[in-house]
Amino acid sequence: MTVATLASPIPRMLAAWEGQRRARRTATLFYTAVMLACLLLAALVSEVRPATLAAGLPRIGEYFWLILPTLRWETLFYGVKVEGSLAFWMYRLDAWALLMLETSQMAALATLMGSAAALVLCFPASRNLMPLAPVTFILVRRFLELFRTVPDIVYALILVWAFGVGPLAGILAIALHTTGALGKLFAEAVENADRRPVDGVRASGGTWLHAVRFAILPQVLPNMLSYALLRFEINVRGASVIGFVGAGGIGQELYTVISFNYYEEVSAIVALIILTVSAIDLVSERLRFRVIGAR
Amino acid sequence: MLELQGLTRRFGAVTAVDDVTLRVSNGQMLGVIGRSGAGKSTMLRLINRLAEPSGGRIMFEGTDVTALRGKALRDWRTCAAMIFQQFNLVQRLDVLTNVLVGRLNHRGTLSSLLKLFTAEERALAIRTLDRFDLAEAALQRADTLSGGQQQRVAIARALLQEPRILLADEPIASLDPRNGRVVMDALRRINREDGLTVICNLHTLDTARAYCDRIVGMAKGRVVFDGAPAALTAHMVREIYGMTEDELAEAEAVTSTSVGTLRDPALAIA
DSSP states (O other): OOHHHHSOHHHHHHHHHHHHHHHHHHHHHHHHHHHHHHHHHHHHHTTOOHHHHHHHHHHHHHHHHHHSOOOOGGGTTSOTTSTTSHHHHTTTHHHHHHHHHHHHHHHHHHHHHHHHHHHHHHTTTOGGGOTTOHHHHHHHHHHHHHHHHSOHHHHHHHHHHHHOSSHHHHHHHHHHHHHHHHHHHHHHHHHTSOSHHHHHHHHTTOOHHHIIIIIIHHHHHHHHHHHHHHHHHHHHHHHHHHGGGTOSSHHHHHHHHHHTTOHHHHHHHHHHHHHHHHHHHHHHHHHHHHHHHHO | OEEEEEEEEEETTEEEEEEEEEEEOTTOEEEEEOOTTSSHHHHHHHHHTSSOOSEEEEEETTEEGGGOOHHHHHHHHHHEEEEOTTOOOOTTSBHHHHHHGGGGGGSOHHHHHTTOOOHHHHHHHHHHHHHTTOGGGTTSBGGGSOHHHHHHHHHHHHHHTOOSEEEESSTTTTSOHHHHHHHHHHHHHHHHHSOOEEEEEESOHHHHHHHOSEEEEEETTEEEEEEOGGGOOHHHHHHHHSSOHHHHHHHHHHHOOOOOSOSOGGGSOO
């Protein structure tokens, strides 16, 4: 046995560890510097100047001040005709609530349609399931990208032109965007799934569809559900805005009051949207825990 | 008879299985031993066709298995059932559904995707589970079972395929000695009672000696020993493992499960 093999490995490993640490620290510093440089360049190109920011900030506050409702404590719970009451602020609550309901229905339908399409497309979009058909994999992936990189408001414009003004265009536009976004997330969940059950099903003579149904789906379904519920909340916000281009829901009304400078109406509608989204958040959280916790 | 003819599998520059030629007669219990990375797992995956060979052929009863495609290939996989070191069950599904996965290729696509199994199939699944004392666990989720129980569920799934051959890839390497013995006894039983050919990759020598009619030793992808357990001399052990049996036993004591004794003497090799 030589001296080299007899020597203790401890000092050698300590030195190696120290070296590795130093190398990692240098790398961290280097990449942080690169990131900062990129950030500065981005700010220059997109004309983000501190002076403009400082000049504009108070004006944001001004707008908020303008749309703030005049509420008086003494008359807060008085009727519609009394200035300073909640009812006076929300004087068109019946119409707005109906529009808000329409917006939520648009979001629900679009989420359902988009999730269903994403569920079908996510399997061919998963690298681990398509080792023998890389072309299909790439095509489906690009397709999903196309669906989600074009803003839904652009789809809405196109679809309003095709189907006319109304919720249908909005629903389809949001569903398209949802398909693209959820398809990618679903596919990533599938790619993270345990490979071994797939081998188990394949080895017993199962087809690709069998492997998807019995080995993959049970693993990823809870994940998919929480992604879809999150998407539902996002879609309620999306559906509120998409009405700006005539695609139905509360958005059309919001656009009208903003452009006519009906300040108090703006804040009333925004408050309604926030309330609705929070309510959906709460309900979907409960639903998710019930489904995932019970499994 | 199952016949491997010059079977080869390369991964890049590495030859995992190198020109393996073997004849396995029906009803034999064959143990394959060798160090990790000797090519045992790859060989079993090649036989089931989970992996594609780079060269050579696999013949079964006169059929060239390596040429099969589509439905014929799936039928072959159903005929050459496989169990795995990590059991490869679907953890979130109940035990019964896991066992019925063995019936997928016996049913039409639509009915199997909708889990529409016949009453006879469900009864067969429960009966098979009962053979391994697991009928009570049929409705539990697979991930609530111990490793030894899961491996027996995997064996039940394999039996529901109504196979001719059972390929067992390190079936007891993740189990403690007691569970390992239960699983090896189960394999021995289906070999004796159902007349299935069993090809079993094993890490440990003692287990192979205790349970197998015939032992094949592999090193670096090649077959370096093929014979009865009694013919496995100290010299041959060195050849397969690159160390003596005592050194091996010492290494195994800390790394693997050795199941040296048959629990049921009636199952001993005559």
